[in-house]
Amino acid sequence: MSERIVSWHGAPSKPAYTPPPGAIDAHCHVFGPMARFPFSAKAKYLPQDAGPDMLFALRDHLGFAKNVIVQASCHGTDNAATLDAIARSNGKARGVAVVDPAISEEGLAALHDGGIRGIRFNFLKRLVDDAPRDKFLEVAKRLPRGWHVVIYFEADILEDLRPFMDAIPVPLVIDHMGRPDVRQGPDGADMKAFRAFLDSRPDIWFKATCPDRLDAAGAPWDAFARAVAPLVADYQDRVLWGTDWPHPNMQSAIPDDGHLVDMIPRIAPTVELQRKLLIDNPTALYWAD
Numbered sequence: 001m002s003e004r005i006v007s008w009h010g011a012p013s014k015p016a017y018t019p020p021p022g023a024i025d026a027h028c029h030v031f032g033p034m035a036r037f038p039f040s041a042k043a044k045y046l047p048q049d050a051g052p053d054m055l056f057a058l059r060d061h062l063g064f065a066k067n068v069i070v071q072a073s074c075h076g077t078d079n080a081a082t083l084d085a086i087a088r089s090n091g092k093a094r095g096v097a098v099v100d101p102a103i104s105e106e107g108l109a110a111l112h113d114g115g116i117r118g119i120r121f122n123f124l125k126r127l128v129d130d131a132p133r134d135k136f137l138e139v140a141k142r143l144p145r146g147w148h149v150v151i152y153f154e155a156d157i158l159e160d161l162r163p164f165m166d167a168i169p170v171p172l173v174i175d176h177m178g179r180p181d182v183r184q185g186p187d188g189a190d191m192k193a194f195r196a197f198l199d200s201r202p203d204i205w206f207k208a209t210c211p212d213r214l215d216a217a218g219a220p221w222d223a224f225a226r227a228v229a230p231l232v233a234d235y236q237d238r239v240l241w242g243t244d245w246p247h248p249n250m251q252s253a254i255p256d257d258g259h260l261v262d263m264i265p266r267i268a269p270t271v272e273l274q275r276k277l278l279i280d281n282p283t284a285l286y287w288a289d
């Protein structure tokens with residue numbers, strides 16, 4: 001792997017929708033800069049630099065106040081780039097780390113001090129070589145108080161992951177709703193299974209994110225809006241939203257971030273829903289202290 005890829009829009013439009021003051025982009029990443037923060041030897045893609053200055057400029061352009069920066073798989077378990085971005089944010093960013101499950105208590109405490117409030121377990125085979133459930137469970141049981149676990153999986157392994165996820169004793173946040181097939185509609189098999197999972201315990205949250213990944217028809221992503229709006233309405237106290245910038249691996253179908261923001265009023269049509277989605281819910285998970 002030698003070619004460094006660009007997966008983000010060079011000049012995203014200004015959204016028609018204006019987020020409320022204090023709105024949080026609760027799923028985004030930083031890449032590098034590589035000269036200071038080299039990518040993991042196990043990285044499955046090698047991106048161009050997309051560092052904190054670019055992220056914060058986009059935040060301001062789109063009308064957001066804060067970011068939750070999720071450690072991208074290309075940085076492996078070295079969270080230095082994510083921590084550096086948080087440190088440069090003037091308190092306007094918090095984060096989710098990816099850790100070696102053998103991390104010490106001191107290591108976890110240092111991440112907490114750096115603004116981390118959760119760890120991410122990634123089960124996508126195209127992104128990571130292995131996902132050791134026993135080790136993940138062990139570290140999930142000794143997280144700092146108030147932390148949660150973010151899990152990224154695809155719909156076809158939801159049932160297989162259930163015993164593992166059921167055993168995690170802290171809140172769960174599911175990336176991109178576990179990647180349902182949105183073409184099945186709001187009552188399709190994938191959404192039904194995901195709802196059953198949400199109903200199994202009250203502390204499972206999810207991100208109503210990534211129309212660009214989940215709706216192959218492309219913008220304006222009508223199938224995504226149709227499938228996801230009822231989910232947001234029915235689980236309005238457990239849903240987060242984010243851009244997913246810089247859209248890892250999306251180099252052949254790069255979304256315009258302004259258009260992504262314009263999905264918000266389609267899946268959360270009232271001011272109250274928008275406040276929960278963009279402020280109350282992410283604040284509860286990431287800025288409780």
Ligand SMILES: O=C(O)c1cc(C(=O)O)oc(=O)c1
Pocket residue numbers: 071072073074127175213244248249
């Ligand atoms: O679907 C993906 O390719 C993807 C990758 C990553 C990552 O590399 O961390 O994060 C995401 O949220 C989504």
